[in-house]
Amino acid sequence: IRAHFNVLAWSSDKEELRQIKNDVGSALALMECHPRHNTIDAATLYWAGIPGNAADFPAEESFYTFIEPALCFFTAETNYKDSLSPFGIKMADRLSGKPIHLDISDLPMKKGVITNRNKFILGPSGSGKSFFTNHMVRQYYEQGAHVLLVDTGNSYQGLCELIHRKTKGEDGVYFTYTN
Known part of the structure; x- marks a missing residue:
């Protein structure tokens, strides 16, 4: 299989960064791995490592190996x-x-x-942001959580109206504004 593994580390303290680099190198050496410290296209690898950006991963940074040794690096991965x-x-x-x-x-x-318990949900149009947020907010509310939601597109008005009717006006208050 083709594989690539990287460890991303950051520190504003150069001494701490040096120590992290040594610690990671030592841990990999204990596994009989030979790490390569990348300084040329580190920004590209960082960008490609962000979830959803795998298509930007440079193919020349991967290598051929057998599946058994490659799986050694997946110890933290599991099913849900x-x-x-x-x-x-x-x-x-x-x-x-x-x-x-x-x-x-x-x-x-x-x-x-x-x-904190704040949420920031980002995605393109049609990706399910409002669907997920309605799902999450309703379940949080049903478990007794206090919810304050800033709705700029009227996506949650229906949920507020449902809760308002269900609680006979005690909850589910929806404020809107006009220019």
Whole structure:
């Protein structure tokens, strides 16, 4: 198979960056791997490493290997797993359709991965941003979360009206403005 593996590290402190480089090199050496420190097209590799940008990956940066050694670097990869947290949203495995429970707010905050529960959802027109947000907001609301949503395109007015009717006017308040 053709493969490519990279470790991206950053620090504003040159001494810390040198230490990170040495630590990563030592860890790879323990696996009998010979790392190559890339300085020529590091920006291209960084860009290609962002989810959704794999098409920009330069093919000349890959190499032929057997699948068994290549899989040694995939120890952190797995199928989707249910979150142990009681709070979360119901989703589905994209390949099998199996329902899964994900906590993308509370559990990551408890683990120190994130420091707030804010969301920023970005995608092109028709990619499902509003569909997902309606899904997430409804499930959060049904679990007792307080939700404040800035809606610039009236995508969530229907959900607010549904909640407003369901709660006999207690929740689901939707404000709009005109110029």
